[in-house]
Amino acid sequence: xxxxxxxxxxxxxxxxxxxxxxxxxxxxxxxxxxxxxxxxxxxxxxxxxxxxxxxxxxxxxxxxxxxxxxxxxxxxxxxxxxxxxxxxxxxxxxxxxxxxxxxxxxxxxxxxxxxxxxxxxxxxxxxxxxxxxxxxxxxxxxxxxxxxxxxxxxxxxxxxxxxxxxxxxxxxxxxxxxxxxxxxxxxxxxxxxxxxxxxxxxxxxxxxxxxxxxxxxxxxxxxxxxxxxxxxxxxxxxxxxxxxxxxxxxxxxxxxxxxxxxx
Amino acid sequence: xxxxxxxxxxxxxxxxxxxxxxxxxxxxxxxxxxxxxxxxxxxxxxxxxxxxxxxxxxxxxxxxxxxxxxxxxxxxxxxxxxxxxxxxxxxxxxxxxxxxxxxxxxxxxxxxxxxxxxxxxxxxxxxxxxxxxxxxxxxxxxxxxxxxxxxxxxxxxxxxxxxxxxxxxxxxxxxxxxxxxxxxxxxxxxxx
Numbered sequence: 001x002x003x004x005x006x007x008x009x010x011x012x013x014x015x016x017x018x019x020x021x022x023x024x025x026x027x028x029x030x031x032x033x034x035x036x037x038x039x040x041x042x043x044x045x046x047x048x049x050x051x052x053x054x055x056x057x058x059x060x061x062x063x064x065x066x067x068x069x070x071x072x073x074x075x076x077x078x079x080x081x082x083x084x085x086x087x088x089x090x091x092x093x094x095x096x097x098x099x100x101x102x103x104x105x106x107x108x109x110x111x112x113x114x115x116x117x118x119x120x121x122x123x124x125x126x127x128x129x130x131x132x133x134x135x136x137x138x139x140x141x142x143x144x145x146x147x148x149x150x151x152x153x154x155x156x157x158x159x160x161x162x163x164x165x166x167x168x169x170x171x172x173x174x175x176x177x178x179x180x181x182x183x184x185x186x187x188x189x190x191x192x193x194x195x196x197x198x199x200x201x202x203x204x205x206x207x208x209x210x211x212x213x214x215x216x217x218x219x220x221x222x223x224x225x226x227x228x229x230x231x232x233x234x235x236x237x238x239x240x241x242x243x244x245x246x247x248x249x250x251x252x253x254x255x256x257x258x259x260x261x262x263x
Numbered sequence: 264x265x266x267x268x269x270x271x272x273x274x275x276x277x278x279x280x281x282x283x284x285x286x287x288x289x290x291x292x293x294x295x296x297x298x299x300x301x302x303x304x305x306x307x308x309x310x311x312x313x314x315x316x317x318x319x320x321x322x323x324x325x326x327x328x329x330x331x332x333x334x335x336x337x338x339x340x341x342x343x344x345x346x347x348x349x350x351x352x353x354x355x356x357x358x359x360x361x362x363x364x365x366x367x368x369x370x371x372x373x374x375x376x377x378x379x380x381x382x383x384x385x386x387x388x389x390x391x392x393x394x395x396x397x398x399x400x401x402x403x404x405x406x407x408x409x410x411x412x413x414x415x416x417x418x419x420x421x422x423x424x425x426x427x428x429x430x431x432x433x434x435x436x437x438x439x440x441x442x443x444x445x446x447x448x449x450x451x452x453x454x455x
Contacts (some may be wrong), residue, residue, distance in 0.1 A: 008335050011325070015339055020345030026353045032360075123425040 010172065037066045037090070039104035044085045046078035048154045052174025065090070071090040076100070077172040099191040100173040102166045104158070106185055107198035107259055109163035109226050112213035113137055129182040137211030140201040142185055148177035168263070195252065197222070197238045199259040204236050214259045222260060266398055271453070279378050280410040281447035286378030290411055291436060293369075295422075300415040302426035304408030306369035308401060311382050313351065314344045317402030318383040319393050332387070340383045341375055348374040378407055414443060 026061060041062035048058070053074035055061040064070035065086065069217045070112050072092065073083040079099060087093060119135035120127055125147035128134050134143050149155075156170035166177075169189065180229035197216060201208050205217035218236030230246035231238050238260075239248060251260045279285045286307075292302045318340050326332035326339065340366040352370050362429040373379060382403050417439050424436050 004331075007329070008331050011329060011331060012339055012342070015321075015325075016342055016346075019342060021344060023349055023353070026350055030357045032356050122423040123421060124423045127423065136455050 009192060017121070035066050036213045038062050040089065041065055041086055044078075044089060045075050046082060048077040048153065050077060050172055050174040051170060051176070062107045065073065065120065068238055071181050073174055074260050076174060081179075083126045086106040099144065100188045101168050101171045101191045102175075102177050103189045103196060104142055104148075104157075104166055104186050105196075105198060105200040106140075107143045107214050107261060108138060108212040109159060109261060110144070113141060113162075116211075124210065124247060125180075126182045134183075136207070137205075138184060138201055140185070140203070140213075141212065142201075145237055148186060151176040151180045168202070172215050181229060187240060190245065194262050195240070195246045195248070196263050197240050197259060198261050199257075200236045202235045203242065208236075208257075214257055217257050219256060221244075221256065225251055225254060268397075269375060269395065269399055270402040272408035274409060275398055275447070275450045276453050278406045278410055278430065278447050278450075279403050280407055281444040284444075285381040286376055286407055287436055287440075288374060289373060289408075290414060291433075291440065293372075294411060294415040294418050296304055296419060296438075297412070297415055300411050302365055302381055303369045303373075304404075304411055305355075306325045307350075307373055307376075307378070307407050307411075309366065310344075310370065310373055311379055311400045311407075312317050313403035314379050314383055315348060315386055315396045316393070319386060319391075323393075325447075336384065336387065337380070340380060342381060344372045344383070347352040361392040380405075380426065410447070411440070411444070414440060417443070 030077055037057070042059045045058040045062060051057065053061045053070075053076075055074075055179075058075075059179065061070065061074065062071075065072060072090075073080070073087050075082050099234035114137040115135050116137045117132070117135045121127055121129065121131055124143050125143045125145040128143050129146050132229060133139060136143055144159055144164065144165050146157075146159045146164065148164050149157040149159055153176065154170050154172055155250075156167045156172075157164050157173075158167065159165075164177075164186075166186075173188050176186060178184075178188060183200070189196070199208075199212075199214070199216035201212070202217045203215075205219070210218050216237050218233065218238070220233060220238070222231045222238050223233060226246045226248050229241060230244050230248075231240055231251075233239070252262065274282060277283060280287065280290045289303055293299050321343055322336070324333055326335055330452075332444060348370055352363075354369065355370075356367070382400045384400060389399075391399055406432070421435055421439065432436070
């Protein structure tokens with residue numbers, strides 16, 4: 001055999017062997033031992049990596065649970081089953097996690113509202129908001145440029161006719177849309193609540209009427225129907241108290257501006 | 264002066280991504296947002312600087328004395344760079360956890376990237392000395408980072424724009440990369 005073939009094979013093998021030994025030694029003496037529970041807890045989490053818990057993904061949250069005693073019930077996609085499984089594994093008690101969903105507090109789509117300007121800028125709510133306060137007549141309502149829909153990790157938000165709508169079945173309540181909305185219209189509410197006031201305008205009735213067909217005019221009728229305090233007034237806006245959400249179906253029929261709806 | 268020319272040449276005139284078309288994969292892959300692009304840039308600068316030093320030593324002290332540099336160069340460079348980066352990864356995790364947290368996930372991604380290997384091979388082709396190799400490698404990596412950051416900035420803007428349907432996504436990114444490359448071609452002739 002040509003000696004050069006043998007020589008180069010041996011040298012390359014030698015370099016590989018030296019590297020392998022160096023790596024093996026480094027791994028044995030220098031590697032940082034990781035708590036084996038972290039891997040197990042990561043496996044118990046949902047694996048959605050949505051960041052809804054406030055950590056940079058499932059593995060990071062698992063590390064926080066094991067090493068920093070983070071709350072066990074922060075994983076929304078996994079729900080209470082996931083929290084209980086982790087609690088059982090670590091021998092801790094998990095506090096119950098109420099299932100929540102994101103809700104867009106606006107029902108004024110393009111058919112109901114007026115646009116006070118023609119906006120042709122970049123297709124983003126924050127940009128539209130920064131351009132003279134947005135093109136929508138109502139300064140509180142949904143702009144409909146889909147900033148929330150773009151950050152949603154599970155595609156639960158759809159924009160139709162200039163209005164964002166959350167699909168309750170898909171929503172994992174990670175809260176990214178809440179942060180993305182420049183008008184702070186999106187709220188995380190308990191999934192069990194079905195009746196909502198879908199308006200966020202604090203303007204007086206006549207002002208609301210001018211720009212939107214379904215805005216809350218502050219007539220206080222709903223607070224009288226739901227006399228248990230399930231709906232209270234914040235200035236000229238009816239607001240649902242989600243600690244005791246309203247159950248009166250009458251509200252939906254009686255609201256004169258039809259902004260109390262089931263969702 | 265010689266080093267200054269070398270650095271400007273590596274960063275602008277012969278930019279690794281935009282003129283030599285090396286390292287396109289991370290250029291398109293991690294240019295979605297500025298923070299990951301910064302992490303990647305840091306890792307690339309770090310790895311290329313170390314790889315230039317290591318491969319120069321390998322070439323001068325092992326391959327050339329043995330007369331094997333002609334055909335064992337690429338193979339042994341890949342092997343040594345990959346092993347070295349793994350080693351650094353382990354050492355860094357132990358002694359510099361914050362640095363590891365910032366660069367850690369990018370290190371394995373670029374171990375055998377063509378930009379890294381390209382720098383090592385070019386150093387040998389041009390016959391640079393040890394210091395010159397390291398300077399050239401670092402400058403090339405800075406050039407890569409420069410291009411990556413410019414491109415990321417552009418892509419963040421494009422993300423919010425409203426291009427025609429057929430251009431959306433990768434298509435408009437590739438067109439942008441092409442135009443950026445065209446712009447960098449304007450630097451040719453700056454350094455002979």
